[in-house]
Amino acid sequence: MKKSQLYTATGDQGTTSLIGGQRIDKSAPRIEAYGTIDELNSHIGLLAAHMTADQLLAPRFPVIQSRLFDIGSSLATPPSADTPPAPGVDAAEIADLEALIDEVDAELPPFRCFVLPGGSVAASQAHVARTV
Template sequence: MVVLNRIYTRTGDDGTTALGTGERRKKYDLRVAAYGTVDETNAVIGLARLHLADAPHIDAMLGLIQNDLFDLGADLAVPQRDGKAERLRVLPSQVERLERDIDTLNADLAPLNSFVLPGGTAAAAHLHLARTVCRRAERTVVELAAQPDEPVGDSTIQYLNRLSDFLFVASRAANGNGAGDVLWVPGQNR
C-alpha cells in the first residue's frame, strides 16, 4: 500500500530523484526517463478514456492497462539485482491479456489497404497520441536495457511493444471499427 501524506519533500530540489531502492539518480537519468515516459503514456490514455462513453469495452480494457502501467513504472523504478528480494514485476500473463484484447478488437475491424493517419474521432486521435508516446517509452526502455548494469525484464519490453499495437487497434475500433479511419494517400498533395 502506498501512502502519500506529503506531496512535496524538497529532496528533488538538487536535480535528483529516488528510485524505489532509495538510490538517488539525476532526473535526466535514462531509467527515470523510461518510467517518466511510461507515466506520460498513462496520462494520454486517461485523456482518451474521456471520449469513450460509446465504447465501454475499450474503456474497461484501458482501465486495466492504466493499472498495468503503474506496475510497469514500479518495475522500472526498482531495478532487479541479484540477491535482492523480488519486487513488483510485469508478468507474461499481462502481455498475454493484451494480446487477447488485441485479437478481440481486431476481429471486427475492416482490413487495411493503406496506413492510417491519426484522427477520426476524438477518442481515436487520443489513442494514436498514446500509441506514439508508448513507442517513445518502448525506445527508451530498450535503450535502458542495452546499458550495462541496468536490468530490465523481458516482459516489460514485450508489454510496451504489445501496448502500442493495442492502442493502434483500439484507435481503429474507436473509429467505427475502421469505417472512420483517415487513410494515407501517398503523394496526394504533389
C-alpha cells in the same frame, strides 16, 4: 495513511531518488523509461475519459493502467532496495492483451493505406497514446 507530498523540497541538482532513497541522474534511462510509462498511463486515462463505458476497450483501461503503474514502480525500484519488487506483467497478461488486440483488429477492414490520426476526440487520443 499519511498523504505524500507533491514536491520533495530537496532542490534540483539534476538528480532524483528511486524507491529506497538511492539518487540517480534525472537523465538516466531508468528515469526516462518510467517517465514515459507515466506519460502513457496519463494518455490512456484521458482516452478512457473520452469513451463511453460500453465501448469494447473501456472496461480494460483500469487494468491496463494498473499494470503500467506496476511497471513504473518496478522501474523506480533498484534491485538493491529493501523494498519488495513491484508486481510485473506476466506472460498470461501479455497473451490476454494480445487476444484483445486481435479481437479489436478482427472488426476492422484491411488497411490499404496509412491511417491519418483523427476522426474523433477519442480516436485522436488513442493515436497520441499509441505514439507514446
